[in-house]
Amino acid sequence: MADTKDLVWRAKGGVRRSTRAWRVRTSAVLVAAVVLAVLVVPPLVNLDEQAVDLGMKLHPPSLSHPFGTDDVGRDLLLRCVYGLRVSLLVGVVAAVVATVIGTAVGALAAASGGWVDRIVMRLVDVFSSVPHLLLGIFIVAMFRPGVWPVVVSVALTHWLSTARIVRAEVLSLRSRPYVDAAISGGASRLRVAVRHLLPGVLPQAGLAAVLMVPHAIWHESALSFLGLGLPTHQASLGTLVQSARGSLLAGDWWPTLFPGVFIIVPTLAIAGLAGAWRERINPRRRSELML
């Protein structure tokens, strides 16, 4: 599975600096292209992505349809862009929700300490023991297909690592001399939290959120592929691959190939960019690659 965190950690070892700079630039360009495509293209073309053109059924890629058309004559490039938009939206919302939950839980555990900390972190351990996709499937199955069950299912299965990271960060910040000084100097809890802890935690949480986006996209597409995610007539990267299955068995490869490329490219681009960010805020992690 696309474990982006692993991906980023390992991306750094043994690669020359120039290559790395090139990789970051490429990633940045790709991420910009993706964001631009999903924000600008739909309002610009203003087409009904569900509109079918039965006369244009399953045309292979050509100049007028670079990705070809699907089995009811829809342009696959457009479908992929719309699908990416839906998947990205689901991914971003789920990542933000998961990060908020994770940050809240992690901060709560670290701030409370004692038995609250122990119980909360034990619960985090417990739920880490259930494979994400399986728990996601369970939640979606219970709440029927649709956008929101998918978002909830992805968010609820992805906050665990953020909670751990934030908790560790808060604990390490709290032990710093200047925070100690501020506390013993009589600063209010809120002031300490806002002035000293928040600036340290925010980048970590933000990084976790960004890294989670491809993960969430991946989960959405897996759920949709299994027929448990978004309704099949709604374009998302998962439903596109799912509905292409019949065409593939009949020998037409293009409806399957391109949505997959649309999953891979943004994932790699976001991972590449987030890797650079992580290196800036966490230089000390370099030596901990293997952990």
Added chain:
Amino acid sequence: MARLAGRRALFAVPVLLVVTFGVFAIAAASPFDPVKAYAGTAGLTASQENLDQLRANLGVDKPLAARWWDWLTSALTGDLGDSSVLRQPVADVIGERVGWSVLLAATAFLVAILLGTTLGVLAARRPGGWLDRAVTSLAYTLEAAPPFWLGLLAVWLFALKLGVLPSGGLTDTASSTVTAGQVASHLVLPAGVLAVSQLPWFVLYVRQGVGDALGDDPVRGARARGLAERTVLLGHALRSGMLPVLTLIGSRVPELITGALLVETVFSWPGIAAATVQAATAVDFSLLAALTALATAAVLLGNLVADLLYGLADPRVGFDG
């Protein structure tokens, strides 16, 4: 070591309790009605009286905790309830499918380890070289690629275009006996795809581990002594580079389960994971609950294996082999 295993086993009990309770809580919070699910399309036209009776029979009118406790106590006696979608006892469903899932996952895992180690060592030999770059780029791409997509492309290429391998199922003909040869040929594609989806992790970790080891003192010392590159690489670097990989193998169980879920679906492999998807589509609660518990247990077992391996391979015990 026994103490470690014991501690882990003790930890597993509360974990399973909490996870199963969580599963029941999610089901209770959902709008899904087990009575209607049980009745199926017939339930649409069934009378209210009929549905009420069914509700009482199924015990779903009881409170959440009571239902969970009932399920748990009967589960301990081996009765996991009946699967409404496959219409047989859940224990039977799991019993006749788990073997095929284990076969698929074990084969894929083995292939991924062997292939991943080979590629990882090759890549680590000259960091930044063309082979390294090709292997790492491939690994990143494969890691980002969804297994179900890889599976579909594999079906298209090997089953449809080249016609060399069967596209799915377990056996060739509809024979009721399963022969090893048939299973083997049907195993190639799903196990291959699952292996490929697990491969990047091994490649990248082995490459990193071996690469780091090549920079370590013992290896540099060996090189300085003029040992052959082959000996240095395989005799020293691989050994110390593989250590962290080995100890983490057990922690790959969740990813393996996730991959198997998707791969089994693509290839209609009659394993546990495919049953999970069927159960989810049909909102087959008893089967889903049991499968979630089972997967959690598998993950815990994987963690235990990881810890045991770590203990076995503890540097203090025998770093110099």
Added chain:
Amino acid sequence: MRARSIRAAGGAAAAVALAVAASACSAPGDGGGSGGAKDSAVVGIAYEPDTLSPLLGYGKDGNSKIFDGLLTHDADMKLKPALAAELPEVTDDGKTYTYKLRQGVKFSDGKPFTAKDVVFTYETILDKKTNNASKTELDAVKSVEAKGDDTVVFRLKYPYAPFAERTVLPIAPEHVAGKQDVNNGSFTTKPIGTGPYELVKWSKGEKLSFKANPDYWGGAPKVKNFTMAIIKDDDIRATRLDAGELDGAILPPNLAKKYKNDGDKKTYTAKTFDYRVVTLPTGNKVTGDTAVRRALDVGVDREAMVDSILDGAGKEAYGPVPTDSPWFTRGTERKFDAAKAEKILDDAGWKPGKDGVREKDGVRAAFPLWYLSGDKLRQEHALAYASDAKKIGIKVEVQSGTWEVIQPRMPKDAVLAGGGSPADPDFDQYTLLKSSLAGDGFNNMAHYDNKKVDEALEDARRSGDHAERKAAYDTIQRELAKDPGYTFLTHIDHLYVVDKRFGDLTTQTEPHDHGLASGPWWNVEDWQPKK
């Protein structure tokens, strides 16, 4: 140490794999039977019966394999005697049907079949306590009576013209089924009948295995072992047909077409009465409007749907009756004409709004259209319908759901539905169009309410005269053209791909419900496999 660990881990995994391969002796989900053998056949179907008891509705339209009816249909859908010795004698102005029974027929447990079994079967089905969903199909029956061992007399409440068509329903043995709970007894899963096959095993959700009844009164079938594998997913069914696990399967057109030039497999196209239709509920301000209904009726391009959604395997539908049926009313075809559709809407006061969607008296011409999630054919019909509607200024929002989600919305929301029954026009039209059945389960889903149609439906079912009946069904079809409360889209052919070693097979004209009875295996007992 470490190298040893690697080897040990590998060895352990291999040992596990071997142990699994050795211990697993049965394959869940496998097709069963012994494929390749000349006297065995394994076919893949999409539907599974809820029960195998004829008393609960199993095999009510014939071809039940395990059972026989008094009558049965031949390949041309003509009635011929089965457990009856000849076609019934109709007297008393069509209110009395007398059947002479075939002699010497035995159930597969060796007990003789008699008139008492016939009376038992019909009386049990009509019993209020029996959970038979299609009970109303026998609504006309007043009494069933055995005259001796070899004659059964049906008396009807009113002259019900298509009654003989109903007597294809399978006869259950009183000495088995009569001794247990009709709704839940073991007979519902372990049936015993007089038919060409006996049930070996029903692995629910997986397959039904049959073996030939060597003492069948019609002669022992040549295909000795017959298995129906239940595979709901079209793609998986196609994959398994490809893999050689199945000898035959029903497939959607796009998956069937690659077998067109296959050397080993033959494609059969069954004509059907199976239509896809959009319900336009009377209770919705938009879909209840006659102008909207008529505009949609001429504004949808049925030809394009047939050509591309069905790959040509079907016909344009203008009503429940297919255009090539003798019951079809010539001249009720509606040509695709988007301009005419727009004019109808303009004339009725539906004016284009800002976003291109028409409005009238503050009501936007928009409505939801539901399809059964996972049903690709219905999804594509729904999307094509919505696209065509959009071009004439009507916004159709396509939604998907399960029947539990869809059913409560049927009074207000449109549904992409299916139906059709070939044996007699009464069978599907009465339940689809009769106003008094509005909202009764899946009957009259659109709550269609048309007095003329109601009257014609009654006339047609009570009259025994063919010309009179034809006239009544003509009236219905013309009324449907004037007030199309349903937009009929297509009649879809059912495509079957079967191994050539079974020779040239036939198909019947098939109903919507293509369960066990349909397909080239409707008469598997008569197949002559090549050596």
